[in-house]
Amino acid sequence: MCQLFIGADESLWESQTRSIRIDGVVTSVRLELFYWNTLAEIAHRDALPLNKMITSLYFESLESNHDISNFTSFLRVCCSRYLSLIADGALLRNDDSLQALDATTILEAENHRRRERLARYPNE
Structure with a gap:
């Protein structure tokens, strides 16, 4: 298992x-x-410069009262x-805009998958 991770670039x-x-x-x-590479991929999907996308995340987090x-x-x-x-198949790795997705449906499905995983693999 470790070789899969330590053998990476x-x-x-x-x-x-x-x-x-x-x-x-x-x-x-x-x-x-x-x-940084993953953030660049996310920014690319919405045709935003990386700094603008990160700034948007910052302000949207503040608006949602996140710490x-x-x-x-x-x-x-x-x-x-x-x-x-x-990985869960909720998103495709393509160039479609993330802003155009139905976030509510995706979040509900994600929460359902998380509950299933917790039931299957409870914390020891």
């Missing part, structure tokens, strides 16, 4: 710091290349959820 876990301007303030975000004190962790979870939705 080492550059994927190298960290990169990028400067992003959010609401006129420049901030630095440090993520592994794997996450984004650790914004970098939030971005990692966004990437992981995106890839999980693809």
Whole structure:
């Protein structure tokens, strides 16, 4: 099992710091290349520059009253959820806009799958 993970391209876990301007303030975000690549894929789907997509996530999170004190962790979870939705077949890995999707239906199905997994694999 471990070879599947440790045999991957080492550059994927190298960290990169990028400067992003959010609401006129420049901030630095440090993520592994794997996450930068995934964020770029997400941004591409909605034809947005990466910085604009990240800024949109930031403001939408604030509007939803999320605690984004650790914004970098939030971005990692966004990437992981995106890839999980693809793995579960809820999303296709193509160029269709994410904004055009029915988020409510996708989230309900995701919650159903999560409940099924928890029933099958309860925490020990």
